[in-house]
Amino acid sequence: MVVPESQEKMYYPPVELQRNAHVPDFNSYLVMYKKSLENPEAFWREVADEFFWKKPATGPMLQHNFDMTKGNIFVNCMEGAKTNMCYNVLDRHVKEGKLGEKVAYYWEGNSPDHHMTITYRQLLSHVCRCANVLKQMGVKRGDRVSIYLPMIPELIVTMLACARIGAVHSIVVRKVTFNHPMPRDKGQDKVLCVYGVYRGEKLINLKQISDEALEKCREKLLLVMGLSPWNMNPKMYKSCIKSIIQDMQVSSQRDVWWDEVMRDSPDECEPEWMDAEDPLFILYTSGSTGKPKGVVHTVAGYLLYTSLTFRYVFDHHPDDVYWCTADIGWITGHSYITYGPLANGATSVLFEGLPVHPHVGRFWEIIEKYKVTKFYTAPTAIRLAEHQILGTVGEPINPEAWRWYHEVVGQGRCPVVDTFWQTETGGHVLTPLPAATPLKPGSATFPFFGVEPAILNEHGEELEGVTEGYLVFRKPWPGIMRTIYKNQELFENTYFRKFPGFYVTGDGCRRDKDGYYWITGRIDDMLNVSGHLMSTAEVEAALMLHQSVSEAAVVSRPHKVKGECLYCFVTLKDSKEFNCKLVEDLKRLVREKIGPIATPDFIQNAPALPKTRSGKIMRRILRQIARNEKDLGDLSTLADPKVVEVLFNQRSEAA
Numbered sequence: 001m002v003v004p005e006s007q008e009k010m011y012y013p014p015v016e017l018q019r020n021a022h023v024p025d026f027n028s029y030l031v032m033y034k035k036s037l038e039n040p041e042a043f044w045r046e047v048a049d050e051f052f053w054k055k056p057a058t059g060p061m062l063q064h065n066f067d068m069t070k071g072n073i074f075v076n077c078m079e080g081a082k083t084n085m086c087y088n089v090l091d092r093h094v095k096e097g098k099l100g101e102k103v104a105y106y107w108e109g110n111s112p113d114h115h116m117t118i119t120y121r122q123l124l125s126h127v128c129r130c131a132n133v134l135k136q137m138g139v140k141r142g143d144r145v146s147i148y149l150p151m152i153p154e155l156i157v158t159m160l161a162c163a164r165i166g167a168v169h170s171i172v173v174r175k176v177t178f179n180h181p182m183p184r185d186k187g188q189d190k191v192l193c194v195y196g197v198y199r200g201e202k203l204i205n206l207k208q209i210s211d212e213a214l215e216k217c218r219e220k221l222l223l224v225m226g227l228s229p230w231n232m233n234p235k236m237y238k239s240c241i242k243s244i245i246q247d248m249q250v251s252s253q254r255d256v257w258w259d260e261v262m263r264d265s266p267d268e269c270e271p272e273w274m275d276a277e278d279p280l281f282i283l284y285t286s287g288s289t290g291k292p293k294g295v296v297h298t299v300a301g302y303l304l305y306t307s308l309t310f311r312y313v314f315d316h317h318p319d320d321v322y323w324c325t326a327d328i329g330w331i332t333g334h335s336y337i338t339y340g341p342l343a344n345g346a347t348s349v350l351f352e353g354l355p356v357h358p359h360v361g362r363f364w365e366i367i368e369k370y371k372v373t374k375f376y377t378a379p380t381a382i383r384l385a386e387h388q389i390l391g392t393v394g395e396p397i398n399p400e401a402w403r404w405y406h407e408v409v410g411q412g413r414c415p416v417v418d419t420f421w422q423t424e425t426g427g428h429v430l431t432p433l434p435a436a437t438p439l440k441p442g443s444a445t446f447p448f449f450g451v452e453p454a455i456l457n458e459h460g461e462e463l464e465g466v467t468e469g470y471l472v473f474r475k476p477w478p479g480i481m482r483t484i485y486k487n488q489e490l491f492e493n494t495y496f497r498k499f500p501g502f503y504v505t506g507d508g509c510r511r512d513k514d515g516y517y518w519i520t521g522r523i524d525d526m527l528n529v530s531g532h533l534m535s536t537a538e539v540e541a542a543l544m545l546h547q548s549v550s551e552a553a554v555v556s557r558p559h560k561v562k563g564e565c566l567y568c569f570v571t572l573k574d575s576k577e578f579n580c581k582l583v584e585d586l587k588r589l590v591r592e593k594i595g596p597i598a599t600p601d602f603i604q605n606a607p608a609l610p611k612t613r614s615g616k617i618m619r620r621i622l623r624q625i626a627r628n629e630k631d632l633g634d635l636s637t638l639a640d641p642k643v644v645e646v647l648f649n650q651r652s653e654a655a
């Protein structure tokens with residue numbers, strides 16, 4: 001890695017920011033980075049010293065094996081240590097750090113009229129009460145608790161309550177409905193859910209969705225939360241309840257009401273002292289075969305890593321107001337709404353609603369309202385904003401949006417940190433540091449402390465200098481995943497089999513002459529739509545559930561807001577007709593089975609699919625047809641080259 005000398009347009013950190021920054025310049029970054037690789041023991045021990053350990057570690061800070069040929073893959077952080085995540089992110093601040101009255105979250109509801117402030121002390125009290133409720137319901141250390149909640153304070157309360165009593169939380173992402181993998185596993189899940197929530201104008205009955213899931217597994221205890229009065233004004237609350245309650249079935253043995261049980265629950269609860277490597281949570285992520293994988297993160301390593309990345313990547317200071325717009329159901333929310341910010345005693349905004357409800361300037365209005373100083377969002381939201389701004393030419397643009405655009409984008413005094421990471425990595429792994437790293441738009445720049453990237457070719461040979469290939473990591477950092485829930489074999493095969501000795505990200509990557517890393521996208525059958533990964537297999541399986549469809553193939557196509565969108569080819573059974581109704585039905589089916597994010601943008605009739613002689617679908621060709629790229633290169637491996645022409649001819653009919 002070299003200090004950048006490139007002539008191309010670089011964006012240098014603003015001097016005002018450098019004065020007070022944790023890592024004030026590029027040289028400081030290099031010095032710290034070097035230390036983190038050369039002496040990881042000292043580096044991570046210093047990070048750990050800030051936290052509370054009921055028992056100190058007896059083993060080294062990090063041990064690992066990344067080489068399948070030498071035995072099982074493992075990562076072990078701080079063997080022998082005992083601690084509690086919840087204690088470290090709440091009690092420590094309230095009891096030792098005197099942050100009890102500091103705001104932990106400004107909660108902003110779906111409607112701008114609904115908001116509340118939660119201090120660290122209040123959060124701790126709610127968490128303890130909820131922890132006692134969970135215990136009352138029979139949840140014990142090591143049990144899995146599935147949580148199905150919108151972005152309301154109760155979600156954070158239940159996560160931390162689990163962490164407090166040593167239960168493993170598994171948050172059900174709302175992209176998934178009744179076919180989510182979690183309730184299908186016969187585990188010891190207890191399910192918590194809310195029974196209704198507004199997204200924009202739309203009322204979503206989560207209780208009903210959970211009931212469907214529960215019916216399939218029949219073994220669960222469900223805690224139904226009332227739509228919290230935090231969440232609604234009384235009039236809305238009443239009408240909402242009325243509309244849901246009609247078709248809701250409450251089981252007296254299974255369903256418990258949040259408001260009732262929380263009221264009577266004591267607000268003190270001794271934390272369960274966990275082993276450093278005990279699981280903290282499971283989070284499902286798309287697998288390239290279509291079957292989601294339960295990524296497991298553990299207590300101590302995840303605490304160290306999310307807390308450190310949060311502090312440095314957002315250059316956090318005590319008077320900051322930080323806002324991450326992600327959903328907590330995704331890893332971004334776990335690491336950078338709940339654990340990372342709380343570990344630092346930060347003040348965050350927690351937003352329940354949509355960026356465009358009740359108007360397009362909602363994001364910027366919230367930034368104004370809470371004087372947000374650090375804002376973390378997805379490219380898709382930025383593109384949406386740009387799109388809106390460009391799209392409003394010729395009519396007044398609301399002042400909030402304008403001010404934001406002018407001050408933040410226009411004056412260019414806010415560094416943009418493009419953070420590359422994955423559910424599996426637990427936290428940022430390639431990222432600029434705002435006061436230290438000169439930026440190149442589109443590059444995630446350099447590795448975070450303790451992270452050692454390499455670029456390999458297909459044969460597993462390491463490529464030096466300016467190059468492009470597979471992005472891998474040579475060593476673990478504390479926050480890396482430990483396994484796939486109940487499937488160590490899949491864990492090893494997915495991430496370690498291809499190149500022994502390395503963690504394989506599944507992403508392609510380029511390194512330029514200044515040593516900057518550029519992610520080039522997935523190199524497996526995964527799609528990234530609006531920042532959400534899904535597998536082609538997952539969508540194809542959903543399409544094939546339709547009785548008219550005999551075969552389906554899905555590829556990505558660039559999209560100006562979503563990044564990528566879905567382009568689906570469907571082959572129909574004999575005598576079935578391709579028409580608008582079918583297209584609508586198929587779109588609805590995918591929506592229902594996977595979620596709105598997966599709704600296909602294009603569905604094309606494919607009388608046949610391009611296949612190799614061995615019957616493998618040639619997705620490369622389909623991708624080119626979807627993008628209308630006529631230069632198809634070598635087609636000699638195709639069983640029937642005529643198929644391609646037919647598909648090009650039918651392109652215009654794609655709806």
Ligand code: PRX
Pocket residue numbers: 285331332418419420421422423424444505506507519521522528531532533
């Ligand atoms: O392909 C990369 C892309 O998102 C994938 C990880 O998705 P997920 O596990 O859902 O986690 C998303 C939130 C961290 C990666 O394999 N990705 C993530 N960050 C970037 C990125 N692609 C380009 N640039 C990034 N900054």
